[in-house]
Amino acid sequence: MLPLQIRQLAVCIDNKALLHNIDLTLADKGVSILMGHNGAGKSLLLRCMHGLIEPAAGSLQWAGIHATDINSRHRQAMVFQKPLMLNRSVAGNILYVLKLRNKPKDRLQQHLQTAELESQSRQSARSLSGGEQQRLAIARALACEPEVLFLDEPTANLDPEATQKIESQIHHATGKSIKVIMVTHDVAQARRIADDVVFIHKGAITEHTKAKTFFTTPESKQAHDYLAAYVKPV
Amino acid sequence: MTTFSQVLSEVAMLLSGPDPDLIEIVGLSLRVSVTATVLACLIGLPLGALLAIRPFPGRGLCTLLINTLMGMPPVVLGLMVYLLLSRSGPMGFLQLLYTPTAMIIAQFALVLPIVAALTRQQVEDSWKDYCDPMHSLCVPTTSAVQTLLWDNRLSLLTAALAGFSRAISEVGAVIIVGGNIDHLTRVMTTAIVLETSKGDLPLALALGVVLMTIALIINALVFSSKGKLA
Ligand SMILES: Nc1ncnc2c1ncn2[C@@H]1O[C@H](COP(=O)(O)OP(=O)(O)OP(=O)(O)O)[C@@H](O)[C@H]1O
Ligand SMILES: [Mg+2]
Numbered sequence: 001m002l003p004l005q006i007r008q009l010a011v012c013i014d015n016k017a018l019l020h021n022i023d024l025t026l027a028d029k030g031v032s033i034l035m036g037h038n039g040a041g042k043s044l045l046l047r048c049m050h051g052l053i054e055p056a057a058g059s060l061q062w063a064g065i066h067a068t069d070i071n072s073r074h075r076q077a078m079v080f081q082k083p084l085m086l087n088r089s090v091a092g093n094i095l096y097v098l099k100l101r102n103k104p105k106d107r108l109q110q111h112l113q114t115a116e117l118e119s120q121s122r123q124s125a126r127s128l129s130g131g132e133q134q135r136l137a138i139a140r141a142l143a144c145e146p147e148v149l150f151l152d153e154p155t156a157n158l159d160p161e162a163t164q165k166i167e168s169q170i171h172h173a174t175g176k177s178i179k180v181i182m183v184t185h186d187v188a189q190a191r192r193i194a195d196d197v198v199f200i201h202k203g204a205i206t207e208h209t210k211a212k213t214f215f216t217t218p219e220s221k222q223a224h225d226y227l228a229a230y231v232k233p234v
Numbered sequence: 235m236t237t238f239s240q241v242l243s244e245v246a247m248l249l250s251g252p253d254p255d256l257i258e259i260v261g262l263s264l265r266v267s268v269t270a271t272v273l274a275c276l277i278g279l280p281l282g283a284l285l286a287i288r289p290f291p292g293r294g295l296c297t298l299l300i301n302t303l304m305g306m307p308p309v310v311l312g313l314m315v316y317l318l319l320s321r322s323g324p325m326g327f328l329q330l331l332y333t334p335t336a337m338i339i340a341q342f343a344l345v346l347p348i349v350a351a352l353t354r355q356q357v358e359d360s361w362k363d364y365c366d367p368m369h370s371l372c373v374p375t376t377s378a379v380q381t382l383l384w385d386n387r388l389s390l391l392t393a394a395l396a397g398f399s400r401a402i403s404e405v406g407a408v409i410i411v412g413g414n415i416d417h418l419t420r421v422m423t424t425a426i427v428l429e430t431s432k433g434d435l436p437l438a439l440a441l442g443v444v445l446m447t448i449a450l451i452i453n454a455l456v457f458s459s460k461g462k463l464a
Contacts, residue, residue, distance in 0.1 A: 052369055074372050084367040087385035096381075100371060124464065144371070 001062045001075055001147050002179060003027035004049065009058035011044060018044055019203045022058065030195035031170065031180045033211075035187075037226065040200045042183045043081055046150050049181065050078050062148075077146035081153050081183075083137035085125040090117050090136055093125045097143040107143065114172055115139035116165060131162035138169050142178075149173055151182040155189060167193060187230040191215050199223040244436035249443060256437075260444055263421040266334055266408070267401040270341035271349075275394050278346050282353025283379040287361050297354060303347035308340075312407030315340040319411065332413040337421070340407040345397035352393035357382045387463055395456055399449060 009022035019041045026032055034042045047053050048060060051067035060067040067073075086093050094111050098104070112118045115135040120128065125136060134154050141149055151170070155163040163186075170193060173180055184190055190197065194211040199220060206220035218224045248256065285296055317323050319331045319339070330336045360382060368378045383390060405423035412419035414428060422441050429438035 047366070050370060052366055070372055073370065076370075078367075078370045080366060080370075084363055086381070087387075097371065100373065100377070 001065070001072060002029070004060075004062055006049075006060045007058050009048065009060055010056045011041075011048060011053060012056040017056075017203065019048070019055075022205055024198060024205055024208060026179075026181070026196075028195065029174070029177055029179055031174060031182060031193050033190045033194040033197045034181070034183045034200060035185070035190060035197055035223070035226065036200035041203045042200055043152050045200065046078070046152055046181065046183060050076055050150055052078075075146060076148040076150065077141035077144040078150040079134070079137045079141050079152060079154055081156075083133055085128070085133055085136070087126060088124070089122050090125050090128065091121040093136055093140050094143050097140050101144055103143065103145065111139045111143050114142070114169060131158045131165075134158065134162070134166060135169065138166060142169070142173060146178060148179045148181065151180065153183050153185065155184065155186060163189065187215075187227065199226070241436050241439060245440045245443065248436060248440040256440065256444070258417065259420055259422055259425050259441065260448070262334060262419070263402060263423075263445075264448070266337045266421060267341060267398060270338045270401050271345050271394060271398040273338070273342050274345035274349050274397055278349030278397075279353050279383055279390060280379055282350040282355075283357045283382050284375075285350070285354045286357035287365075287378060287382065288375055297351075300347045300351045300354070304351045306344070306347070307406065308344055308404040309406030309410065311344055312340050312410030315343060315407065316410050331411060332415060332419060334412070334419060336411040337408045337419060340411045341401040341404070344404060344407055345401050348397045348400055349393055352396060353383075353390055356386050356389045356393065360386055388460055391456055391460070391463070395453065398452065402445070402448065 004024070004026040006022050006024040009019060010017060011019040022045065034045065036042050044053065048055060049067060051060075051069065051073045054068055062072045065072045086096055088096070091108060091112065094108055095105065098107060108121075109118070112121050115138065117128075117132065117136060117139070120132065125133070128136060138151070138154060154170075155166050158166065167189070170180055170182070182193075191211070194214070196208065196210050197214040198208045199206050199214075199218070199222065201220075201222040206222045207214075207218065209219060213219075214223070215227065218227060282300075285293060285300075315336065316331065318325050319328070319336055320326055321331070330339070364378070364382060364385075368381070373381065403423065405427055408414075408419070408421055409424045409427065412421070412424065414420050414424040420428075422445050426438045426441045426445075429435070429441070
């Protein structure tokens with residue numbers, strides 16, 4: 001469904017312009033990463049791309065189809081910053097999506113496997129640990145078999161091993177040529193998996209660069225300062 | 235004038251052996267209130283959930299209405315159902331007045347707003363978390379209603395229980411539309427009213443004990459089933 005084309009997008013809530021003058025084109029497969037300070041508008045932009053928010057101005061199209069069109073959202077899946085666990089078992093959470101999307105039930109096992117949750121398939125999803133919930137949320141999103149996967153800080157608060165498991169799930173997804181658009185504050189992680197980086201500052205995009213150049217020579221001053229703060233030893 | 239201990243010993247006697255009249259009264263009470271509650275849940279649960287998640291013009295008014303109806307005195311509601319079912323009323327041709335069916339209708343109308351209002355509140359609270367994920371997955375409204383009802387099953391069980399408690403314990407509505415006819419429409423609460431006014435305190439008290447025991451058993455059943463549902 002690529003390319004994603006955003007033209008002069010603005011989002012206002014309560015008369016506050018939370019996103020403004022957003023111009024962005026995402027044409028290539030792989031992992032695009034959104035970075036920026038807390039409250040910069042990353043989650044908001046992600047939700048706009050997924051068609052959950054009606055923009056106040058401008059346009060946002062997936063290969064010519066408006067993002068808010070159900071036909072484009074139907075081919076995407078999103079893992080929210082605080083993922084919702086349906087009040088049922090781990091398996092029940094995945095089966096819910098399989099049934100919703102008319103996928104065969106026997107794919108359950110395979111999804112549980114990639115999330116490494118086979119042994120907990122009957123446990124209540126809400127009793128899983130934070131990292132396990134994240135893994136389940138990603139597995140559930142992958143069960144939709146989307147063409148685009150949005151991930152909003154999927155590894156915040158996770159230990160290195162849990163982070164690694166989630167990154168391997170992301171690799172698994174890109175391997176199936178799923179476009180991944182992800183928010184993260186973890187610079188090291190972004191370096192590991194990003195193909196290109198979009199930097200957002202106070203509701204506007206300051207740059208969109210290939211990962212290689214972004215981490216060595218960012219174009220915008222804001223991105224430079226952001227990276228500098230992370231590299232500095234505390 | 236009977237003494238308190240005499241009353242108690244008679245109560246014990248009534249409760250020890252199966253008294254056919256007592257069984258009939260208790261059976262009818264349960265039949266009427268359970269039927270009314272089940273019907274009210276079948277409609278009230280999806281109705282409450284829809285009110286919570288589907289915006290439409292007049293939604294605020296609807297919410298206000300069911301919240302108000304929740305506190306409606308049973309006698310007033312009984313009177314309205316009476317007018318509806320009385321011979322000259324719009325549904326008089328059905329000849330339902332003074333039958334158990336009329337009592338079910340009245341209690342249904344009593345329980346429906348309770349179930350719908352409590353469901354609406356509960357579902358609205360969790361909709362805040364479900365709204366984006368449900369839209370993200372493109373879940374149609376009917377499926378979203380089912381999902382939210384199922385995911386809130388424990389709280390909604392309590393809502394149904396509140397409805398049932400209201401039904402089994404009310405006297406005003408059933409006495410007006412049922413008439414407390416012996417062997418036909420006499421239920422526990424109307425019998426207690428009658429027996430007390432006749433001075434047959436042991437029977438009235440025995441019925442009261444049964445009523446409370448039933449409430450206890452049903453609550454215990456629900457309480458123990460919560461573990462399995464969780
Ligand atoms: N529904 C809303 N109503 C009012 N303000 C909102 C709403 N949603 C977001 N905002 C504001 O928009 C700004 C951007 O929010 P957003 O969630 O996109 O931040 P973010 O970049 O994801 O930050 P973080 O890294 O902390 O997750 C914040 O200042 C937030 O307070
Ligand atoms: Mg965010």
